[in-house]
Amino acid sequence: MTPSPPQLASRLRGLGTTVFAEMSALAEATGAINLGQGYPDEDGPAEVAEAAIAAIRNGANQYPPGPGIADLRLAVAEHQQRFYGTTLDPDTEVLITAGATEAITAAILALCEPGDEVLCFEPFYDSYTAAIALAGAERRTVGLQPPDWSFDPDRLRRAVTPRTRILLLNSPHNPSGKVFSDLELEAIAELCAERDLIALTDEVYEHLVFDGHHRPLATLPGMAERTISVSSAGKTFSFTGWKIGWVSGPAPLVAAVRTVKQFLTYVNGAPFQPAVARGLRLPDSYFAQAAWALREKRDRLCAGLVAAGFAVHVPAATYFVMADTGPLGYLDGAALCRELPRRCKVVAVPAAAFYSDPQAPTPLVRFAFCKRPEVLDEAARRLAGLRTIASP
Ligand code: PMP
Ligand code: GLN
8 A cells, every 4th residue: 555645745836936847737627828927928137147058058057066156146146235235155055956945944944843833924925835844844924904014013923932033024925015113124124133033035926026026135224134135036037947046144053954955856957057147247227127118018917907806905016916806706715716627728826826825715816917918908808707607
């Protein structure tokens, strides 16, 4: 008889990544436009792609050094200096990882003992739950409330226990598109210092900000010494499949993450590492233009969703917009997401996949707008049919 798989696998079912895969398969089967899983439908800068091709031709095809190639670590340090005024030692305070996903998992595994608690905001990116479970730690959450996705600072304070080890902050935030304000960051920083927490920040959407500005938590007074900052190249350069990410922070914490990381993937993406170094050194105009182009896409899809009858929470950043299906007569966004591909050949993901209880119905669904304008227009045209198709 086949031994039954351990509990962990079944505990992780129903999270975003499994739902995205299910929805992407449904999109494929029905020929629907896929506004579910967040990836662009156009490649990033040609010169960055050319740098990867050149690297392959020039023999960057064997294991790179464990912490990542020196030039990419230097480029990350230069990037942090240029955009945030942070000075890092590329040899001891920067580590290259297999995307932000590995960086976050390695950090949680490195810094948590079984039974420790990791505090994060809810809704949350799904890999956090998996990483916390792998570490044998416990997840505690504090809710972000629409429409502005604000949180109650007293609740946050009360959620910290003697076992809390890490406060995990994702800003700009997936799935809400929220950028945490200076005031909110100050409250979080104060709490981390007061309760001696390590901050772990997921900043993969750092350059995709339309309203407001992104301020890394590590730049707040007293936070550099207790923050592990994580980002990656996928979103900034529209190469989500390359999976090059990085960690920066104080040398002892980065060393701990490096120790775990070397037994997860050891190394990855040899030819992509020099290419990402090239990308990180692109002029400011590249980063501004990338955000500007995406902002137009956000506005385009939001207008289309409103015309189709959704109530829209306009995101300040990221690839995603949360839409409320209530005005269309749906109280369960997950049920609508299952029907959408067949009803109007569009795929979205249920916001429920980003909550502690993925079975609890919420009328919110998440649409990705990192697609060509004509694709967004066609999706909006199809969704406009929803109102005329009788709802249950
Ligand atoms: N964090 C968030 C908030 C994300 O949306 C994603 C999805 N791409 C990741 C981390 C993972 O990033 P990467 O592909 O670099 O592993
Ligand atoms: N981060 C992407 C999203 O939120 C998807 C990545 C994945 O499928 N794991 O849609």
